[in-house]
Amino acid sequence: MGTREDAIAAEARTIGFAHVGCARLGPLPRAAFVSAWLAEGRAGDMTWLPKRAAERVDARRAFPWARAVVSLAYPYRPPPPPADDWRRSLVGRIAAYARGADYHDHVLALCDRLAARLSARFPGARFLSYIDTGPIVEREWAARAGVGWIGKNTLVLRRGAGSYFFLAELLTDLELDDAPPPADHCGTCTRCMAACPTGALDVAYQMEPRRCLSYLTIEHRGAIPPELRPHLDNWIFGCDLCQTSCPWNDGAAEVDAWLAPHLPSLLALDEDGFRARFRHTVLARTKRRGLLRNVAVALGNSGNPDAVPSLAAALGDAEPLVRGHAAWALGRLRSAAARGALERARRREDDATVTSEIDAALAS
Secondary structure (H helix, E strand, C coil): CCHHHHHHHHHHHHHCCCEEEEEECCCCCCHHHHHHHHHCCCCCCCCCCHHHHHHHHCHHHCCCCCCEEEEEEEECCCCCCCCCCHHHHCECEECHHHCCCCHHHHHHHHHHHHHHHHHHHCCCCCEEEECCCCCCCHHHHHHHCCCCEECCCCCEEECCCECCEEEEEEEECCCCCCCCCCCCCCCCCCHHHHHCCCCCCCCCCCCCHHHCHHHHHHHCCCCCCCCCHHHHCCEEECCCHHHHCCCCCCCCCCCCHHHCCEHHHHHCCCHHHHHHHHCCCHHHHHHHHHHHHHHHHHHHHHCCHHHHHHHHHHCCCCCHHHHHHHHHHHHHHCCHHHHHHHHHHHHHCCCHHHHHHHHHHHHC
């Protein structure tokens, strides 16, 4: 890379970005794929994706002043090992990237800090920070900038670093040279494809989002398809399985209670309690009803009769989405106490969707 690119990379690493690359801004050769992908309805509840499709393919439509992209990778800690006894202890599982405070705020602040330093280094140049927002197809630009290759699990991978990092970008009007294109080092490995419990990765290098646990537990707003619910296991926000199975990802972090919360306690949260606990985290994205929907499913998957009292209480929740999934979970537990709770709820329930869930649970 040239002098400018080297200077940008050095400044970025000083701030904490582990990997940096540059690419000239131009149209991505993905227009036909994006069009077909949207036409097939793969965006699901991600209704923002079709709205700026043309800009995603060619970001110059949104940023005509920009000439290049600086792609940045900020590392996060690997996920801890799963709890062997989660069915007994009734703990959930949260994807490692969601740990603690919302990464958007932290990484965006670092991007802005980098932009300020580069503005001083290159007087008159313009920089604009992005992370996980706007019409920026982050993985494509990371690959074009040499940060890593896009693996069979559709994540950006880098030798020696795996995939445990956030992607962010700086758009700039500087003329920058492309980094060397990365080689694909997935080879014949299909561990990520085998690890996906719903078949969302049945086709290498392609994701079926509507079957992905991360989509189902975060972006999907309605009822989780009943046939997919057992595959959630105890995942209540996101999923790390296609990463932990990847041989380029080494090791695991220490056990972290934040990523393995007590499920009955979560199911008891009211709106104020949910906001107090999660408003500054990425879990706020699910809203209370989405998270408690996921928690109910996990409790149903536990097979533990100790989950019945909390699920029975959730049959009185203000949200039909929560009540319906609590009914399904009680049906999975197949105990006399679970059946009694369902029968009592059936007599008072007036939401047709929930009564359908209760009837299915009783029939099971």
